[in-house]
Amino acid sequence: MEAVIEGLRGFFDLTEEEKREFEGKNLLDPIRCGTSFNTSLEKVFFWRDFLKILLNPDHEFQFPYKPAGFREVSLDYCKRIREVARELLKAISMSLGLEPCYIEKATNLESDLQVFAANLYPPCPQPELAMGLPPHSDHGLLTLLVQNGIGGLQTQHNGNWVNVNAIPNSFLVNTADQLEILSNGKYKSNVHRAVVNSKATRMSLGIANGPSLETMIKPAPELESKEQPAAYIGMTYKGYLELQQVNQLDGKSCLDRVRAFN
Numbered sequence: 462m463e464a465v466i467e468g469l470r471g472f473f474d475l476t477e478e479e480k481r482e483f484e485g486k487n488l489l490d491p492i493r494c495g496t497s498f499n500t501s502l503e504k505v506f507f508w509r510d511f512l513k514i515l516l517n518p519d520h521e522f523q524f525p526y527k528p529a530g531f532r533e534v535s536l537d538y539c540k541r542i543r544e545v546a547r548e549l550l551k552a553i554s555m556s557l558g559l560e561p562c563y564i565e566k567a568t569n570l571e572s573d574l575q576v577f578a579a580n581l582y583p584p585c586p587q588p589e590l591a592m593g594l595p596p597h598s599d600h601g602l603l604t605l606l607v608q609n610g611i612g613g614l615q616t617q618h619n620g621n622w623v624n625v626n627a628i629p630n631s632f633l634v635n636t637a638d639q640l641e642i643l644s645n646g647k648y649k650s651n652v653h654r655a656v657v658n659s660k661a662t663r664m665s666l667g668i669a670n671g672p673s674l675e676t677m678i679k680p681a682p683e684l685e686s687k688e689q690p691a692a693y694i695g696m697t698y699k700g701y702l703e704l705q706q707v708n709q710l711d712g713k714s715c716l717d718r719v720r721a722f723n
């Protein structure tokens with residue numbers, strides 16, 4: 462965990478010139494880095510730099526080759542996270558009264574898409590006027606997040622923002638939109654945001670574990686009933702990601718677009 466965070470620090474410390482090589486243009490480019498979220502749509506940028514890498518076991522692992530060693534340690538990290546996510550999804554399947562491998566099969570987890578999503582929030586002179594990342598829910602099934610010991614993550618609970626303390630060597634697990642859809646709303650995706658501070662540079666790294674891109678995700682029929690009909694329409698994960706990208710990050714606005722009107 463520490464080695465990946467160190468590698469990240471090294472990556473964000475590269476010169477602008479060096480980072481430009483990894484900029485990427487399109488949503489599904491395997492490597493992208495930049496500032497804010499979607500600068501072509503936003504009027505006000507967020508106080509954040511990011512590095513996003515798409516990892517798919519069916520394709521060769523593409524990753525920045527700088528700084529030295531970052532690629533190898535990240536590959537190992539993502540593999541281990543994949544195993545942890547798989548175990549958690551088994552437990553979640555069982556908690557829904559489904560067989561342990563239900564979610565694994567329904568999402569074609571063998572060919573899952575993992576997104577390595579790293580954030581850098583430099584100290585901000587007027588933190589009360591800026592936002593690191595606005596309120597949003599993540600798009601996959603489960604995101605496992607670590608922070609560099611500096612707090613800033615907040616989660617929405619009963620209408621209030623609650624600080625999530627950065628406990629050393631711990632993961633924060635965010636339930637995400639595809640899990641909400643598949644579980645027919647039994648698991649809700651968690652709305653969270655990142656605030657900035659004036660003193661220290663904050664880094665966070667989320668590994669978003671999702672279905673395979675081509676798999677149609679819809680509520681599990683076993684979790685539908687007369688009283689609780691399917692609450693979402695089916696869509697491929699790829700379609701969902703494209704939908705999110707043309708939206709601005711805004712709470713659960715993306716999920717709202719796939720709600721069924723019963």
Ligand SMILES: O=C(O)CCC(=O)C(=O)O
Binds near residue numbers: 578613665
């Ligand atoms: O920086 C954080 O703690 C949150 C990051 C986040 O929510 C994301 O990358 O989706």
Ligand SMILES: [Fe+2]
Binds near residue numbers: 597667
């Ligand atoms: Fe997030």
